[in-house]
Amino acid sequence: MNHRKLGKTGLSVSEISLGTWQVGGKWGEPFSHANADQILNAAIDAGINFIDTADVYGDGESEKAVGRLVRSRSERIFVATKCGRRLQPHTADAYQPAALRQFVEDSLRNMQLETLDLIQLHCPPTDVYYRPEIFELFDRLRDEGKIQHLGVSIEKVEEGLKAIEFPNVTTVQLIFNMFRQRPPELLFKEAARRDIGLIVRVPLASGLLTGKFSPQSTFAPDDHRNFNRHGEAFDKGETFSGVDYATGLAAVEELKQAFPNQPLADIALRWILMFDEVSCVIPGASRPEQILQNLKAAELPPLSAEQMQAVRKIYDERIRPLVHYSW
Structure with a gap:
């Protein structure tokens, strides 16, 4: 396993790590502790x-x-969680230090841990990034030993650029994949300059970049790929990276032609790892065997300049007009 430094946290993390949205359900499967374990x-x-x-x-x-898991294993496991999405309504005004403190304490109780390696604001409304008192709270929580590091999970590039102006922000979690190519233009450069760790989520565009879907594919009623294609429940960009499903399928077919006889999911993950600013990518898994498949991407040789250009061309022609300036 290759490791990369998680920005100024100094933590050395596996470049392919694990996101647990699928483990938590809402992808058409109820939560199962046995499956999670x-x-x-x-x-x-x-x-x-x-x-x-x-x-x-x-x-x-x-x-x-x-x-x-952490309590049962001898290995050093770094845990990142998030807070804020439990606010109802999920508005900027609802973000208050007392509420966020309670969420942190609830997470510690849920996990039965004494401290959190990384706590992240969970895609708050943009206005929250302009409120210093929110970020100051996490200095106090760190002094109390309840957290070690603060990060943000963002929807928009502008949110990441604003967040990293706060000196206690150490990481930014963002959507970055073959269908979401804006972040390197400025955010990656600023993150590198400030030694910010970048955690990449939705690396396979909600499964589109596995190349396994078709126009006939169906999703369970409680799977966000069924009910959130137009942002009905949360930010549209979280589902298929905001790309129209039919357009995404057409782009995938072109990508398959650019990488014949190779699993597209592996190529999509390897493409992300071509960017040195990325600290780790966190694909999800709903079955244990999917983890081993994800890890194969780290064993692939670097993509050539021609291959990188082929991906960019498909993005520029099919995807850029739909998403580039939205997030």
């Missing part, structure tokens, strides 16, 4: 040492499973 232990057995979760995944059940 299998997935999480398989990840550690394979050499993964960084797990990303959130208090809203499975209504806290994902955090409980991650905490159980």
